[in-house]
Amino acid sequence: MMEDDFQPDYEYGSDIEEPPSPPKIQGATKGKKGKPCPVCFAKFTHVKRHIIKDHLPWYASPTTCCSVCHINLGQEHFLDLHNQKVHNNNYTSCRLDTFWVEFMFSLLLRIMQMLKMENFEKLYKFINSEDRFECCKGAVFSNEDLTLGEKFLKEKFPEENMPNSPYPVKNAACLLHWKILSILIDMSNCAELLMNIYKKYIVWILGSSIVHWSEKRAIDLGIQNLEFDSNILNIFWKGIRGMKWESLHDTIEICKSKFPSPDFIIIHLGSNDIKFACSKKLFQQIQRDLTFIREEFPKSFVLFSEILCRQVWRNLKWKEGEKERGIINSETKKFLGGENFIQHPRIIGSKSYLFRDDGVHLTDIGNDYLLEDFKLKLQQIIV
Incomplete structure (x- = not known):
């Protein structure tokens, strides 16, 4: 085709239609302080809060969830506001403590089933050798992570001790870390993991x-x-x-x-x-x-x-x-x-x-x- 024969797909004098920009993920930031989410890869100032709200089951963080509405607010302050607005300050989630270990243990068993892992040891080896989990290097346990992890090990793996860091994975307490757990759920490719409770x-x-x-x-x-x-x-x-x-x-x-x-x-x-x-x-x-x-x-x-x-x-x-x-x-x-x-x-x-x-x-x-x-x-x- 000759250069003079070129026919544009827009009229002269009109604005060229720009391709639509990708939808912005709620809470994401373009600032330099933002860090990438290991699941959706958008940047967030508070990655952990985003993951707890959007990529983990509502009960995974018991101190910030409403077990009546089955949602996680990501922060205790927001939970207090929710409790005040929706439940007139009459709601407490203290009974979730009774079942939290069973919820999380059942979730891990379901993840193992989805990933076709025969036991926990094989799941640990898989995580430690999989490139997707490289972003977990340098991750640390918060005080809340330590408390929950010790509670989990005491009931399910009483002979094991709380490790110093979540990665590389040494025992099941590491699997509960928000970053590792969110990647596992994403790799399981099963949306119902985020919504269902697997304890009867x-x-x-x-x-x-x-x-x-x-x-x-x-x-x-x-x-x-x-x-x-x-x-x-x-x-x-x-x-x-x-x-x-x-x-x-x-x-x-x-x-x-x-x-x-x-x-x-x-x-x-x-x-x-x-x-x-x-x-x-x-x-x-x-x-x-x-x-x-x-x-x-x-x-x-x-x-x-x-x-x-x-x-x-x-x-x-x-x-x-x-x-x-x-x-x-x-x-x-x-x-x-x-x-x-x-x-x-x-x-x-x-x-x-x-x-x-x-x-x-x-x-x-x-x-x-x-x-x-x-x-x-x-x-x-x-x-």
């Missing part, structure tokens, strides 16, 4: 006929698992009609032989004992047995479901029964703490439609309230 919770709900009939109601409604995803949580029920507190130990042994080890134990028991024991003696027995259960299941979260009001207390005047019930509930709540105590504020003795003709057991509506209280309490605790 096991819940025991045990007690008297109140539990027996509430389970039956849940089965009738098709919500025996209280509407929780069975991939996240499984509930096992053990309700024994006429059960008294003295049978709790034997019931626990039955549950141990039949059910998986629990993360949560909900106990609804004690109303059948009120007519036989004074509140002081009954509370002493409750205190002793709940202490035993906590020692027997040190990693489990033990909850006491308050003794319900009744319209009729057999062999007792109604006021006497309600007084004894109130004392036991109050003392047990003080002993366990409010977070381990399940209240049922909508179940009120004066509302006859909540009770069957015997004035003791709940109607379908009453059981629906009870089931919803169980569900809401579990939702509050589980991240």
Whole structure:
């Protein structure tokens, strides 16, 4: 083609359309102080904060995450602002500490599966020989990293000690470092690693006929698992009609032989004992047995479901029964703490439609309230 035959793809006198510039990543900087992210390669003044927010699961940094909203704010100050705005300062993430090790261990197992690594030793060798991790040279552990790493090793690798630096990788604590973990997740090429929790919770709900009939109601409604995803949580029920507190130990042994080890134990028991024991003696027995259960299941979260009001207390005047019930509930709540105590504020003795003709057991509506209280309490605790 001759030079005079050249035909431009724009009109003379018009602006030449410039190619669009790449979209700017939120928080990225063009300043000289910016450092590149090892995952998206954009530059950031605070790379760690960016990675925690955008390239790690929300629970990876427990001190800056909201386990209700399943987001990580990247900084404690922003978490405080979020808590104030969204949760009216009523939310705390302290219960995440109970499950954080299991969350992270399950995440690492899933990464190993995605990368086809047979064991941790092979994963360490892979990281130390892979060029992608060269950027981790010179990385250091923060005080928070050291605290979390020591907690993780104590529970999962008790014979190992916290290394001086995360790279080269010497043990599993190094895998938790934000830079190494973000690269591993990126190399796994699995977006669900950022969103899913790979631990399944096991819940025991045990007690008297109140539990027996509430389970039956849940089965009738098709919500025996209280509407929780069975991939996240499984509930096992053990309700024994006429059960008294003295049978709790034997019931626990039955549950141990039949059910998986629990993360949560909900106990609804004690109303059948009120007519036989004074509140002081009954509370002493409750205190002793709940202490035993906590020692027997040190990693489990033990909850006491308050003794319900009744319209009729057999062999007792109604006021006497309600007084004894109130004392036991109050003392047990003080002993366990409010977070381990399940209240049922909508179940009120004066509302006859909540009770069957015997004035003791709940109607379908009453059981629906009870089931919803169980569900809401579990939702509050589980991240």
